[in-house]
Amino acid sequence: MDETKVRMTSLVSGNVQGVGFRDWVRRHAQAAGLVGSATNLDDGRVEVVAEGPRTDCEQLAAKLRGPDCPGSINDVSTEWVDARDDLDGFYLG
Numbered sequence: 764m765d766e767t768k769v770r771m772t773s774l775v776s777g778n779v780q781g782v783g784f785r786d787w788v789r790r791h792a793q794a795a796g797l798v799g800s801a802t803n804l805d806d807g808r809v810e811v812v813a814e815g816p817r818t819d820c821e822q823l824a825a826k827l828r829g830p831d832c833p834g835s836i837n838d839v840s841t842e843w844v845d846a847r848d849d850l851d852g853f854y855l856g
Contacts, residue, residue, distance in 0.1 A: 767817045768814065768817070768848070769816075769820055769844065769845065770799075770813070770845070771813050771814075771820045771823070772810065772812050772841065772842045772844075773812075773813075773824060773839050774804075774840050775808055775836060775838075776807065776836075776837045777834060779808065779833075779834045779836065780803050780807060780834075784809055784834050785855045786855065787832055788823075788832075789801055789853050789855060791823055791826055792823055792853045795819040795822065796815060796819065797814060797820065798850040799813040799814055799853055799854075800812050800854045800856055801853075801855055802855070813853075814848075814850050824839070824841050827839050827841075
């Protein structure tokens, strides 16, 4: 397991607003002990920011592409950077 702390930012497109997607992301992120946010964007996408151990972030990123998330996903683009340690909790925006 890679315990190096990272920050992932995923932009999720498809039918992801108004279907419980952000709350679903928050539940999975909090269960993994991750901090960050899930925010609706004006263009219909959701931005997911999560920070924590790389393995846990990778598992969350995989769930964003999985069949169990609410709505329907067209695309997920994810960027990885070093953790900044400036987040506390997991928020919906």
